[in-house]
Amino acid sequence: MDTQPKASPPAHEIVYGKLREHILFGDLIPGQAITIQGLTAMLDAGMTPVREALRRLISEGALVFNGNRRVSVPVLSTENVNELLFGRQAIEPQLVIMATQNATPADLDAIEAIDIALDEAIEIGDVKGYLRKNYEFHRALYDLANAPILASLADTMYLRFGPSLRVISGRLGTQSLPDLHKACLSAMRAGDAHAAANAIKQDVVSGMELMKRNLTESHP
Amino acid sequence: MDTQPKASPPAHEIVYGKLREHILFGDLIPGQAITIQGLTAMLDAGMTPVREALRRLISEGALVFNGNRRVSVPVLSTENVNELLFGRQAIEPQLVIMATQNATPADLDAIEAIDIALDEAIEIGDVKGYLRKNYEFHRALYDLANAPILASLADTMYLRFGPSLRVISGRLGTQSLPDLHKACLSAMRAGDAHAAANAIKQDVVSGMELMKRNLTESHP
DNA sequence: CACCAAATAATTTGATCATATTCTGAGAAT
DNA sequence: ATTCTCAGAATATGATCAAATTATTTGGTG
Numbered sequence: 001m002d003t004q005p006k007a008s009p010p011a012h013e014i015v016y017g018k019l020r021e022h023i024l025f026g027d028l029i030p031g032q033a034i035t036i037q038g039l040t041a042m043l044d045a046g047m048t049p050v051r052e053a054l055r056r057l058i059s060e061g062a063l064v065f066n067g068n069r070r071v072s073v074p075v076l077s078t079e080n081v082n083e084l085l086f087g088r089q090a091i092e093p094q095l096v097i098m099a100t101q102n103a104t105p106a107d108l109d110a111i112e113a114i115d116i117a118l119d120e121a122i123e124i125g126d127v128k129g130y131l132r133k134n135y136e137f138h139r140a141l142y143d144l145a146n147a148p149i150l151a152s153l154a155d156t157m158y159l160r161f162g163p164s165l166r167v168i169s170g171r172l173g174t175q176s177l178p179d180l181h182k183a184c185l186s187a188m189r190a191g192d193a194h195a196a197a198n199a200i201k202q203d204v205v206s207g208m209e210l211m212k213r214n215l216t217e218s219h220p
Numbered sequence: 221m222d223t224q225p226k227a228s229p230p231a232h233e234i235v236y237g238k239l240r241e242h243i244l245f246g247d248l249i250p251g252q253a254i255t256i257q258g259l260t261a262m263l264d265a266g267m268t269p270v271r272e273a274l275r276r277l278i279s280e281g282a283l284v285f286n287g288n289r290r291v292s293v294p295v296l297s298t299e300n301v302n303e304l305l306f307g308r309q310a311i312e313p314q315l316v317i318m319a320t321q322n323a324t325p326a327d328l329d330a331i332e333a334i335d336i337a338l339d340e341a342i343e344i345g346d347v348k349g350y351l352r353k354n355y356e357f358h359r360a361l362y363d364l365a366n367a368p369i370l371a372s373l374a375d376t377m378y379l380r381f382g383p384s385l386r387v388i389s390g391r392l393g394t395q396s397l398p399d400l401h402k403a404c405l406s407a408m409r410a411g412d413a414h415a416a417a418n419a420i421k422q423d424v425v426s427g428m429e430l431m432k433r434n435l436t437e438s439h440p
Numbered sequence: 441c442a443c444c445a446a447a448t449a450a451t452t453t454g455a456t457c458a459t460a461t462t463c464t465g466a467g468a469a470t
Numbered sequence: 471a472t473t474c475t476c477a478g479a480a481t482a483t484g485a486t487c488a489a490a491t492t493a494t495t496t497g498g499t500g
Contacts, residue, residue: 010289010463010480010481010482011481011482012275012481012482035452035453035454036453036454036455037452037453037454038453045482046481046482046483046484047454047455047482047483047484048268048271048481048482048483049481049482051268051272051454051455052271052272052275053275055232055272055273055275055276055279056275056276056278056279058276059275059276059279059280060279061369061372068489068490068491069230069453069454069455069489069490070453070454070490070491071454079367080368080369083367083368083369083370084369086314086370087311087369087370087373090310090311090314091307091310094306094310147299147303148300148303149281149300149303149304149307149377149380150303150306150307152281153307153373153376153377156373156376157369157373160369230454230455230456231455231456232455232456255479255480256479256480256481257478257479257480265456266455266456266457266458267456267457267458267480267481268455268456268457269455269456271480271481288463288464288465289463289464289479289480289481290464290480
C-alpha cells in the first residue's frame with residue numbers, strides 16, 4: 001500500500017509549477033509571445049489546466065495579457081524597475097525582521113546551505129544555478145517571516161523581474177552579481193533584526209540598480 | 221450594423237468583474253464556501269470562464285483555496301490585518317505622492333466628485349454606497365499615480381479585506397467610518413505631496429485599526 | 441510596367457461548451 | 471470507532487466556434 005500512497009496534485013497545479021519554472025529559470029525571453037496551444041504541447045497537458053495556470057500567472061504579473069487576447073513575457077521599463085525597487089525596499093526588510101524573530105538555528109542552517117550552493121554556482125559560472133538559489137534564498141526568508149500576505153507581495157514582485165534578471169545575468173556572467181546574503185545571515189544569527197533588514201535592503205537595492213543599468217537600450 | 225459595433229469582452233473577463241463586485245460590494249460573507257456550479261448558475265456562465273475567474277481571484281487573495289478543492293471567502297486574522305496595515309502604509313502614501321505630481325485640476329475634480337458622493341452615502345446610511353465610493357476613491361488615486369505595479373499591489377490588498385470591511389461597516393453603520401479624504405484632496409490641490417501622503421496614511425491606519433478592533437471574536 | 445495599398449482569403453490561436461472522469465466527504469453499516 | 475458506499479462536486483478532455491493575425495490577391499496609380 002505504501003508504494004503509491006500519494007494523491008497526485010491537480011494538473012493545473014503541475015502546469016502552474018512547470019510554467020513558473022520556465023519563467024524564472026527557463027528560456028522564456030521578455031517580450032516573447034506565449035500561446036496556449038504551444039504550452040499544451042510543451043507541457044503535455046490539456047487546454048483547461050494550461051488556461052488556468054495562465055490566468056494565475058497573469059494576475060501575479062509573471063505574464064502580461066496584451067489587450068487582444070495575446071499573452072507574453074513582460075518587458076520591464078525603467079519606471080517598472082523603479083516601482084519594484086520601491087516596493088521591494090518597503091516589504092522585504094520587514095519580512096527579514098519578522099524572519100529573524102522566528103528563525104531557529106536549524107532554519108538558519110538551511111538557509112545558509114542555500115547560500116553556500118549559491119556561492120558555488122557563482123564560482124563555476126552557473127547562471128541558472130545562481131538564479132535558482134538566489135530565488136530560494138529570498139523565498140526561504142519570506143516563508144520564515146510567517147506573514148503570508150506580505151510574502152505573497154514580495155513573491156509577486158520577484159516573479160515580475162525574473163525573466164529580465166535571467167537575461168541580464170546571462171549577459172554579464174555570474175561574477176558581478178550582488179550578494180549581501182552573508183551579512184544578512186550573520187545578523188540574523190546574532191538576533192540583530194535591524195542589521196539583517198539593512199543587509200537585505202542593500203541586496204535589493206544593488207540588484208534593482210543592476211537591472212536598471214542593464215535594461216536593453218533598444219531605441220535610437 | 222451600427223447597433224452593436226462593440227466587440228464584447230471575453231466571458232471570463234465579465235465573470236471576473238461580476239464576481240469581484242460580489243466580493244467587494246455584494247453579499248459574500250467571510251468564511252462562506254464558493255462552488256463553481258453555484259457560480260455558473262448565479263452568473264449565468266459556463267464552467268470554464270468561471271474556473272478562470274476563480275483562479276485569478278484566488279491568486280489575488282480575494283478568495284482562498286482551502287486545500288481540498290474547496291474555495292471560500294477569506295477570514296482575516298489579527299495578524300493578517302497587521303500585515304495589511306504595514307503593507308498599505310508602505311505603498312499607498314507613495315502612490316499618493318506620485319498621483320499628486322501627475323494630477324490635473326480635472327483629475328482632482330473627478331476624485332472630489334467621488335468623495336462628495338461618499339459623504340452623501342455616509343449621510344443617508346448607505347453602507348453599500350459608502351463601500352463602493354471608498355473603493356473608487358482609493359482606486360482613482362492608484363490609477364493617477366501611473367505606477368501599475370505598485371497600484372496592483374495596493375489593489376490586491378484592498379481586495380483582501382473587502383468582505384471583512386463590508387461586514388464590519390454593516391454592523392457599525394456609516395457614522396463611525398474614517399474619512400481623511402478631504403485633507404488628502406486639499407493637500408493634492410496645493411501640490412503638497414508630503415501632506416497628501418500623510419493624510420492617506422492616516423486614513424489607512426484608522427481604517428485598519430477599525431478592522432482590528434472589530435474582527436469577530438469567535439473563540440472563548 | 442512596377443509598385444503600393446486596400447480588400448479579402450487562409451491559417452493560426454483563443455474562447456467556450458458538453459461531457460467524461462476523478463476525487464472528496466458524509467452517512468450507513470459493521 | 472472503522473470501513474464502505476455513494477452522491478455530488480471539481481477536474482480534465484477534446485470538439486466546436488469565434489476572433490485575429492498573416493498571407494494573398496487585386497485594383498489602381500505613378
